[in-house]
Amino acid sequence: MSKYNLVVGFETHVELNTKTKIFCSCANEFGGEPNTHCCPICLGEPGTLPQLNKEVVRYAIKAGLSLNCKIPQIMSMDRKHYFYPDLGKSYQTTQSARPICLEGFLTLDSGKKIRINHIHIEEDASKLIHDAQNIYIDNNRGSTPLIEIVTEPDIASVEEAREYIEKLQAILRHIGVSDCKMQEGSMRCDVNISVNKEGEPLGTRTEIKNMNSISFIEKAISYEYDRHVDLIESGQKNQIIQETRRYDEKTDSTESMREKEDAQDYRYFPDPDFLVLRLDSKFVENIKKTLPKLPAEIKSELIQDGIDEKAADLLVKYKNVSDYYLSAKTFGDSKILATYILGEIFRFLETEEEKEQFNIKISANDLGALSLLQKNNKITAHIAYSIIPKMLKDGNPHTAYLTKEDLEGFDNTEIDKLCQEGIAAMPKAVEDYKSGKEKALKAIVGYVMRATKGKADPVYTENKILELIR
Amino acid sequence: MPNNLISLATQLQRKEISSVELTTEYLKKIKKLNKKTNAYVFTNEEVSLSQAKKADQIIAKGAPSVLTGIPMSLKDSIMTIDMPTTACSKMLAKYIPTYNSTVYTKLLNNGAVLLGKTNMDEFSMGSSCLNGFFGEASNPYDTNRVTGGSSGGSAASIAQDTCVYSLGTDAGGSIRQPASYCGIVGFKPTYGAVSRNGLIALASSFEQIGPMAKNVGDTKIIFNVIKGKDEFDQTAFEIPRTTRQNPIIGIDEDHVEKTADKDTLAVFEKAIKACSKLGYKTVKIKSKYNDIYAKLYYILAYAEIASNMGRYTGIDFGYSTKSKYIDTNDFIKKSRSEAFSNEVKTRIMFGNHMLTGENMEKFYYKALKMRNDLVEDYYLNVFSKCDFILSPTTPTAAFRKDYKHESIQESALTNIFALPANLIGLPSISIPFGVSSDNMPIGMLLTGKRNFDNALLSVAENFEKHSGYKVLN
Incomplete structure (x- = not known):
């Protein structure tokens, strides 16, 4: 120094x-x-x-x-x-x-x-x-x-x-x-x-x-x-x-x-x-009333929403991104939307200029709806990530890309069955979990996810496994 | 006075005469008389006659205003697309205006006919009308004497009846002093009462465009047409309607007696007598600032002048040097040096000097503060006692052209009574009231509170009835 x-x-x-x-x-x-x-x-x-x-x-x-x-x-x-x-x-x-x-x-x-x-x-x-x-x-x-x-x-x-x-x-x-x-x-x-x-x-x-x-x-x-x-x-x-x-x-x-x-x-x-x-x-008071939320305020709200600081910074850096995000958030899930924007969409908008303009073909409404499907485990993140680039390119709504199968999900009796299968197939993981290694449970969840090609609801699956091994 | 606005308007509207006939007559008169006074620097018969034709059509349709078809002149610092506007400077000698001043637009909307542009001191800098690029103007009553200035051409054009009325500009007496010298009425309105848009700026916070005419009644009519707020001048506003019954007239006798000559004092005495004839009470007033008007004016107005004159670089418009130059600065220097007269250069240098380095605090800001003190003093100590101030317009009648003022202080004296109105922004009117022992006109000055223009004009109209001035021939 x-x-x-x-x-x-x-x-x-x-x-x-x-x-x-x-x-x-x-x-x-x-x-x-x-x-x-x-x-x-x-x-x-x-x-x-x-x-x-x-x-x-x-x-x-x-x-x-x-x-x-x-x-x-x-x-x-x-x-x-x-x-x-x-x-x-x-x-x-x-x-x-x-x-x-x-x-x-x-x-x-x-x-x-x-x-x-x-x-x-x-x-x-x-x-x-x-x-x-x-x-x-x-x-x-x-x-x-x-x-x-x-x-x-x-x-x-x-x-x-x-x-x-x-x-x-x-x-x-x-x-x-x-x-x-x-x-x-x-x-x-x-x-x-x-x-x-x-x-x-x-x-x-x-x-x-x-x-x-x-x-x-x-x-x-x-x-x-x-x-x-x-x-x-x-x-x-x-x-x-x-x-x-x-x-x-x-x-x-x-x-x-x-x-x-x-x-x-x-x-x-x-x-x-x-x-x-x-x-x-x-x-002056009247002008004050017209002021939108400032980046610092939006950022602290995002952090309260559970968005990490770096992501929050990027989301408020560009006015149009921030506006879009805040609008999409009213239709969908804030955390998932942040991953969409900072991930697939920013990958698509390469330059600062493009990010600044944020001229994209997906409506905030549509992206919000997509995030809700993911949140409610109707689709997996994997599927969402795979269709966002297509939506950006062609400008069609998300419904145009989701197959019936994508949206079907799995019924719970089938998942219950797969959970039992997983427990039976991985006795070591069950033992580890019981001896205090909580992470060991993830291996069994992973088994079910693989078997369903990612369509199972990970939260439901984890709870079911817990129920079964207790 | 013959050929005043109201009598001509009546004749026009009764179709006893057409505007084309009237305009033709005036153009002939200009041709004949302008050699004597050089009151006009530009005329354009085609423009005048086409405006007159238009006016006749409006009259025929039966929708005229009082000004429709009446021929008038404008000081050459007021922008008119139809005729050159040069401020009588070599700098703008070939300048073609790109827009019309607000006052000209208003006059045109009222069917006015422009006869020509009148002579003035270069960029309004002077009190003689001897300092213009297109030659001296001469007083119609004695061509060896000055018209006064800077709006001298306008005053002379009315006095010799080569137009019915004119607009001049007044930053430090430039309407009222020549009006007094030439035996006509000259009115400087409240600061901001008339838009300055399209007035080639001299000292922006001091100057106003105002009417010059043959009597107060005409002046009033013209003022009511040109006044008002304007989207192009944010210092312009709508003055309120005012009247004053039984006005009290303030008189600073000591100040007048110390300054005015014998002839002027004699006319002044008559004006005071007129007050009692009119039933107006008079009171003694005193301002402690009498000795510093001129100093404040020089410092503050010249600073504004120096700044306003900066735009004349020869780059975007106006005179460009024909000689070789090294770089942009050299080009600007040469263009300005070649185009400005010494009077203009002196004022620019003086003004910049007042704004440079420590002079800024020592002179400029000090003067600015004193200007505010002066305003306060007038309202606390003068206008608390009276409604209007009566004084001569100038200490003497028109001086001889070859008269050399001994000092800058002495030359400032010609406007000593006029200056407070410019420093404070007051309405002020000069009315012809008598003559000197050698038969030159002498005017009296009435000055009122800010915004009391209408009340002032009414009082002036009453005063005028007791004027001992007869039109000279």
Whole structure:
């Protein structure tokens, strides 16, 4: 173990999936022909004024409430100035003095709380496309709504960093405010990193901007940690300067962006085109009422249902999976359904993207019904597992694949007979059981199961055997 | 005054004259008189006549509003798809608007006829109308004198009767001061009473679009058409209907006497006498902020100006440099340097300076706090005693074009009475009330509480009846 602590804070930009942009009625859609989703307002033409999208306010408050934030009574908008072709007005409308959400936290599995300093709303910049000679501007992304979630420097390991981002994604997807696709840029992280020794003040931090993959974030943090520690150990502590760095995935290293970022004065001041907005407590209460159960809550319920923690984590990780599972659960058996989804169905959905979308041909209702058949010993797990892939492929209900024989089961007199046969055939097992080896009974149950090709009810069989040998 | 809105509307609706005839007459007059004043920077006969034709059809159908068929002008910072909108800047000299301002849309919906766009100080930065890219405007009563500004072209266009009314904009007296200099009525409504959508922004938290006309009655009609909340401006709202019986008029005599010249004081005395004729009680008022209006304005308004002017980079619209450039920054720098006048550059630099580094706390936020204190002071100490404040609009009549203000403080003085309304968001109206010893118009200013626009206009209408001002020729 190193004697240096890692200290990490996140600034995460999340694109909200409201129907329209933040200040006008243009469509808020990813992609599209360049410059087809824009109007005089989001282009910043002279004389235009912003109209704050109420949905954006709602979404941001949803996010804040889900991250245990306080919603202050008033919020205001500010202007952040800089000249760059991606910013038509030469200022970004954002929040600085009075953001929409304050002081929240996200709880990791260990129980540790990562404090959220604040969440603010702002507009995204346009997209620039560079070629050898020119810069092209695509204004479709210009003025799309973002929230920025700013943590305190509470993250102390690469693992915690990953968990923070994954949990954040799960929460924001659950409440439906963003798809949080890092690869498409709808979630982007600026990561602040410093190191210090226990009990000493925080070290100088460096910031790695615009990270768009969790594994790159992990690598970048590791690299920066080693770089800081190496510099300190070799007596070059003063070489760690507060700066913005870029992570290069090809070389797996970070490099200085050599921009005078911190010297830049953004001249934040209140945007006079906005009134100070009062966030009525009733308005906030009404938003609270619309919030679905959050992943952590669902997870703890699943654990109470008897689902193990790892499975529960996977079931709540993807919003659509969780929704599907919770719906199927109302028609069927929760434990059995978990094995279906995390087993056969996840095997079928290979990529993260596919799991995220969870676009499958089996209705929650039908899968629930299948789990009940298994639970009531009408069919065995083996049969269920064998037909799920067919259902996924063809989209027919489970009834289409179950033969009469599958569903017949065995009548109990036949099973009683087989139990007696088993006891007679395995005297050693009976002896072992009587001398205290409870597991020995399983061998006789297994005998009956084999004889019935798995169609016997294992619970009934075990009870019958017990009855017979007592 | 002849050719006022109501008398012309009556003639149009009685079909004694058609809008096309009226418009043609006005276009002829513009051709003849514009050389003298340069009040108009753009006209388009085709557009005006086609709007007039449309108006005549509406009148024929018998469904006109008072404004139907009446020719008017608009300050060149108000967006009109039909004619250029340049804010009289080289930056936007070739700019083609992509949308209509809310006020223009409302006027069009009422059958108005646009004669042209009027001269102004570049981006509304000035009080003389000498700072525009398309040349100086001249006062119709003495072409050696200024019209005032920044809405000087609008004031002159009405004063010389080359239109019936106009819309100007007022961030620090820019409607009322030229109205006073040119002998017409100019009204700055309560902040937010009229949508700013489509107004090329100067200082967003200070400015309002407002009517300029030949009398208070006309002003009232136009205001009632253009006011109201607007989905495109979230600072715009619906002002309540207000009246005030037996209003009390507040007068800060010391302040006026210290600032105004002899001629202006003489007219002011007549205005005070008018109060007693009208049966209005007068009370003495005093604001402890009289000396800092201009300072607050410079700091806060110029900061907003610097920010609002950022969008003119030459990239998406407006003037782009033709000279060689190294990179984007260089391109932006060159485009701005070549297109902006020194006045504009000065204000941008001053404003940015106020927002930079420690100045932010030292000046900007301090001024912002004082602006709030000023609002509080007005409501606690001034409007607790009176309903309306009476003062001259400006300390003097129109100054000569070659007059050089000795300092920025002195030039700010022309708007010393007008500024509180912009700092506080109050409705304020200038009414022509008399003339100077050399026969230049002098206006009086009535300012009311926020939202009391209707009450203010009614009181102003009564005042107007006692005005000693006669239309000059």
